[in-house]
Amino acid sequence: MTSNLSNQLSSQQLRSLPKVDLHRHLDCSMRWSTLLEIATALKLDFPQNPQKQQAHFLVTEPMVNLEAVLNKFLIAQKVLASEEILERLAFEACEDAFNDGVRILELRYAPTFISDGHTKLTFEKIHQAFLRGIKRAKIQMPMAVGLICILQRVLTNDRLDAVTKFAIENKSTLLAVDLADNEENAEPKRFAPYFEAARNAGLRVTIHTGEAPNAKAGQWILDAIHILGAERIGHGVQAIHFPEVMKTLIEKNIPLEVCPYSNYLTQAFDNYESHPLKRLIDAGVPVTLNSDDPGMFASTLSDDYLIAHQHQKLSFIDFYKCNETAYKHSFISEAEKSRVWSR
Numbered sequence: 001m002t003s004n005l006s007n008q009l010s011s012q013q014l015r016s017l018p019k020v021d022l023h024r025h026l027d028c029s030m031r032w033s034t035l036l037e038i039a040t041a042l043k044l045d046f047p048q049n050p051q052k053q054q055a056h057f058l059v060t061e062p063m064v065n066l067e068a069v070l071n072k073f074l075i076a077q078k079v080l081a082s083e084e085i086l087e088r089l090a091f092e093a094c095e096d097a098f099n100d101g102v103r104i105l106e107l108r109y110a111p112t113f114i115s116d117g118h119t120k121l122t123f124e125k126i127h128q129a130f131l132r133g134i135k136r137a138k139i140q141m142p143m144a145v146g147l148i149c150i151l152q153r154v155l156t157n158d159r160l161d162a163v164t165k166f167a168i169e170n171k172s173t174l175l176a177v178d179l180a181d182n183e184e185n186a187e188p189k190r191f192a193p194y195f196e197a198a199r200n201a202g203l204r205v206t207i208h209t210g211e212a213p214n215a216k217a218g219q220w221i222l223d224a225i226h227i228l229g230a231e232r233i234g235h236g237v238q239a240i241h242f243p244e245v246m247k248t249l250i251e252k253n254i255p256l257e258v259c260p261y262s263n264y265l266t267q268a269f270d271n272y273e274s275h276p277l278k279r280l281i282d283a284g285v286p287v288t289l290n291s292d293d294p295g296m297f298a299s300t301l302s303d304d305y306l307i308a309h310q311h312q313k314l315s316f317i318d319f320y321k322c323n324e325t326a327y328k329h330s331f332i333s334e335a336e337k338s339r340v341w342s343r
């Protein structure tokens with residue numbers, strides 16, 4: 001990466017910047033050394049040549065599309081095999097984020113993604129294991145951490161119902177519900193009853209939408225807001241192609257959870273220069289910067305900041321504003337987040 005910016009920030013400066021991350025998948029945040037250790041202990045079948053190992057488990061270069069990336073996650077699903085592993089994953093995900101400057105962290109996971117690979121792990125066991133890991137991390141590190149429950153678009157209605165019930169039963173230890181996976185052939189209306197039930201129980205709503213290029217992306221973003229009650233949009237970067245969508249985001253003050261490196265790897269945009277991050281900010285759309293799947297991408301949130309700085313010319317002031325927006329729109333309580341954030 002090259003740049004001729006006069007006020008260039010170093011990666012170390014970006015790392016030490018206090019940051020808020022609202023969009024990070026806990027089930028895709030395993031530390032690389034831990035992943036290898038566990039894959040070995042579980043006797044999983046994987047290449048013994050160290051150079052081929054990352055290519056086997058991780059996404060480290062652009063894939064053909066979002067679907068290809070989602071398929072890759074199924075390989076890493078195999079290591080999420082016990083409550084002990086999940087507790088360790090949660091602790092280390094917090095520790096890695098903290099060491100990268102993150103002070104306010106919202107972690108999301110799909111209970112069905114984990115339990116599908118490991119039938120002994122009930123939603124309840126998964127959730128409690130994650131809570132134990134987070135609790136341990138918060139004792140050792142001054143950070144605010146909250147959990148979001150993901151409903152996968154691929155689920156049948158029965159399973160959507162089960163996940164929604166689980167989320168509502170655990171609303172005291174969950175911030176919000178989210179909808180994720182490929183949007184093609186997954187009309188938002190089908191999910192409306194589940195999100196209505198969650199909202200009525202007091203859970204907040206963020207929705208993955210408008211991530212991959214699609215003629216319907218603008219409508220999907222509007223549907224997420226109007227039909228599902230989204231207060232934040234996961235990705236939503238395709239809004240750049242739909243002026244009326246950008247207008248709605250601005251008027252309703254709904255921020256995008258933008259993840260530049262992830263968008264590059266899923267080929268939502270061809271390269272860092274064509275990413276709409278700066279254009280969205282200049283248009284007045286509320287924008288936050290997030291990491292998405294740091295484990296699967298062998299990346300950190302600071303890497304997203306570096307891309308934004310070097311290729312989109314985001315300045316220190318831009319980062320400050322993104323973090324203020326993220327702070328304001330974080331679903332974590334004011335009491336908890338204000339304790340770890342000096343304004």
Ligand SMILES: [Zn+2]
Pocket residue numbers: 023025208234292
């Ligand atoms: Zn995501």
